[in-house]
Amino acid sequence: xxxxxxxxxxxxxxxxxxxxxxxxxxxxxxxxxxxxxxxxxxxxxxxxxxxxxxxxxxxxxxxxxxxxxxxxxxxxxxxxxxxxxxxxxxxxxxxxxxxxxxxxxxxxx
Numbered sequence: 341x342x343x344x345x346x347x348x349x350x351x352x353x354x355x356x357x358x359x360x361x362x363x364x365x366x367x368x369x370x371x372x373x374x375x376x377x378x379x380x381x382x383x384x385x386x387x388x389x390x391x392x393x394x395x396x397x398x399x400x401x402x403x404x405x406x407x408x409x410x411x412x413x414x415x416x417x418x419x420x421x422x423x424x425x426x427x428x429x430x431x432x433x434x435x436x437x438x439x440x441x442x443x444x445x446x447x448x449x
Contacts, residue, residue: 344407347373347431349446361444365396365433372406373429376446386449388422392442395435400426 349359359376378384390398403411406428413430416422422429433440 393440399430
C-alpha cells in the first residue's frame with residue numbers, strides 16, 4: 341500500500357469532549373482514524389461507539405506508530421467494546437462495488 345488515507349474527527353462541542361467521524365468509504369478502500377489527542381489536564385477517553393453498514397470491517401491497534409509493519413491489529417466485532425487506550429482504528433470496506441458508511445464517536449471525560 342503506497343498511499344494511506346486518514347480520516348478526520350469533527351469536534352461536536354465547543355469544549356473538545358465529543359468527536360465524530362462520519363464517512364462514506366469507497367469500495368475496497370482502507371482508511372485510518374487516529375484517536376483524538378487527550379488534553380494536558382489529564383482528560384482521557386470515556387467511551388467509543390461505532391456503527392457501520394454491511395461490508396465494513398473495523399480493526400484497532402495500540403501501537404505507537406500504527407503505520408509500521410510491527411503494529412498488531414485486532415478486529416472489532418459487532419457489539420464489542422473498543423479499548424479506551426486504542427491509538428488508531430482501521431476501517432476497511434470489503435465491498436467490491438459499493439461505498440459503505442461508517443459512524444464512530446469518541447467522548448472524552
